Amino acid sequence: MAIEIQSELAEPTGRGPRDWAGFRSYWLRPGIHTGVILAAVGYILGHLLGNFLSSGYQQNVHSDANDVPIVLGYALGVLGWLIGLGVFNDLFWLVLGRQRPPDTHLSSVEPGLGKYFRYTLDHKVVGIQYLFGMIGYFLTGGLFAMAIRSELLSPSYHLIGANQYLMVVGEHGTMMMMMMSSVILGPFGQYFGPLLIGSKRVAFPRLEALGFWLTPAAYVILLSGMLFGGFPTGWTGYEPLATQAKQGMDAYYFAFGLMGISMILAGFNMIVTVINYRAPGMRWSRMPMFVWSMFTVSFLQVLSVPVLVGACFMGLMDRTFQTAFFTNQLGGSSFLYEDLFWFFGHPEVYILALPGFGIIAEVVSVFCRKPLFGYKIAAAGMLGVGILSFFVWQHHLFDSGINPDMRPLFMLTTELISIPTGFIFLVGMGTFWKAKIRFSIPMLFALAFYFNFLIGGISGVFLSDVPADTTEHGSFFVMAHFHYTIMGGLIFAFMAGVYYWLPKMTGIKLNEKLGRIHFWTMFIFFNTTFLPLFALGLMGMPRRVFEYARNLETLNDWVSISAFCLGGSILIFLFNFVMSTLFWREREVGNPWRSRSLEWQLSSPPPPENFSRVPVILASPYDYGIPNALPVADLNPPPGVIAGAYAGAAPQAPQAPQAPQAPRTPGTPSSAGAGTEA
DSSP: OOOOOOOTTOOOTTOOGGGOTTOOOGGGSOSHHHHHHHHHHHHHHHHHHHHHHTTTOHHHHTSSOOHHHHHHHHHHHHHHHHHHHTTTHHHHHHHHTOOOOOOGGGSTTSOSSGGGGSOOOOHHHHHHHHHHHHHHHHHHHHHHHHHHHHHTTOSSOOSSOHHHHHHHHHHHHHIIIIIGGGTTIIIIIHHHHHHHTTOSSOSOHHHHHHHHHHHHHHHHHHHHGGGGTOOTTGGGTOTTHHHHSOTHHHHHHHHHHHHHHHHHHHHHHHHHHHHHOOOTTOOGGGSOHHHHHHHHHHHHHHHHHHHHHHHHHHHHHHHHSOOOSSOGGGTOOHHHHHHHHHHHHHHHHHHHHHHHHHHHHHHHHHHHTSOOTTHHHHHHHHHHHHHHGGGOGGGGGTTTTOOGGGHHHHHHHHHHTHHHHHHHHHHHHHHHTTOOOOOOHHHHHHHHHHHHHHHHHHHHHHHHSHHHHHHHTTBHHHHHHHHHHIIIIIIHHHHHHHHHHHHHHHSBOOOHHHHHHHHHHHHHHHHHHHHHHHHHHHTTOBTTOSOOOGGGHHHHHHHHHHHHHHHHHHHHHHHHHHHIIIIIOOBOOSOTTOOOSGGGGSOSSOOTTSOSSOOEEOSOTTOTTOTTOOOSEESSOOSOEETTEETTOOOOOOOOTTSTTOOEEEEETTTEEEEOOO
């Protein structure tokens, strides 16, 4: 049976983009403007309805807190936001039993920038929406970090009060851990996932788009918590402090739950896409390492995040309808919340880390000009990390009073997970061995990634051991470890991906001189900021406390000044990004890195349907330096591809030794040799 995929984003034959009946004025189509209007209307209606429904609640009559209208306002506000974006338009026409009229805002063929501000079914547009959204969320979290370090300049003179400090700490941690959970899987996973496996589309484009548009709603709801007093729990939302918190806690639960739903949708979509939409010849042993990382992380999201969503729902029920899931005095358990949260929370660490390893694997192979060392070991390591990450969550509870008999088991599992992580790390070291490295900007960030993650991994060994963790838990030592593994790993990998893939996404390259300045300032000041925190933690400085011993002031001042310089390095990146994409616009339409991977065999940016025909994959994307290596794919195979071979192919020509049984037919050697495996 011939394998042909007809994209639903295809343009009608004989009609140019501007001939569409669906091209109407921006203001007459669903978009951000209609979403904001209906979101505001929905929140007002929900708040009024909540006040009406809860007016007789005894707990509201005798207290100054009423969570019901806030939660109901958030719910109807999000519903209005999605309706205004046009998310339910297809369902509306289906219920009416009518065919939906042409509406090209669902496609990337729409001219101009308007498509980036609307609900769209093109995965490349969604990827760019994620990119700009994640940069905005990261900058917001960074501003909260600057406020924290400003307050810690002095142990006795304060810029903000104790409650406000806890609110800022909670907003910073939650913004970074919640909103940034899709910082790689969102921009690069959604954009390049189908391209890397030779697909014209994702499996469920509507779910993909919905997953993104839930993130701005979660972002606004999280920030709105500051209007209601914030939340004093940090990013973990621990009970019983959460039950005692003000109404800002509702924003935490609701926003985290929304972001969890977004992660579930993205993970489910990616799993189905990778399993069912791979091009002929794209075996599991030929999949790019970035796809392996996305595939593993997607399973983590689908299996662990529903537990978090359930915990958030239970917390909202405790605050609105007076259930007692987490209230010890009424038969609940605060330990229940901690177990539910960390059953998600520790896989979350690898949801953040593994995509970074995937990007770095792509970059390292390209700029070392060598095949990826230990490809199968790296793939097995990622799967091993994914499996073991579900067996380590209770090491976060070593100091909580849980049964001491459980501590040896979770100490063992926590240390075991370092084995597959080490395999992934050593794959990079093996690729560096005797390589002719090109020190491009993406490669510099990749090298920094390995340096930072090594320090984070070594420090994590101390926290996995019960005796050491008893001393270091809750101190700045933990915060230093966490930032080395997440920011030192994830954000450096994200920057490598931006410099590596932005020319492909936009056809524009960033300024190289500014990029090198950005790298060196970011790398140096990141280490001068977070390396001293290990010493501060061992000297007894606790987290989430804005008054500290006077003898720690000098070291805190050093960290704060370094943090301000680190923030300046991010401003250099932002300046480079804005000026390069909007004003300088240095075009890059070819393959500047001489990469073999499939996405770089297309034009920059890729065409609306990715591939004119479904390609046939011929070889691994990492066959650098191998004589007579086959091209990675035939991008223009004859019609009638059957089981990964050609129908009626010509007799076989001599085969290259690296790919036995691969019939060769004439093709374009630079990008698409015309051959495949029988």
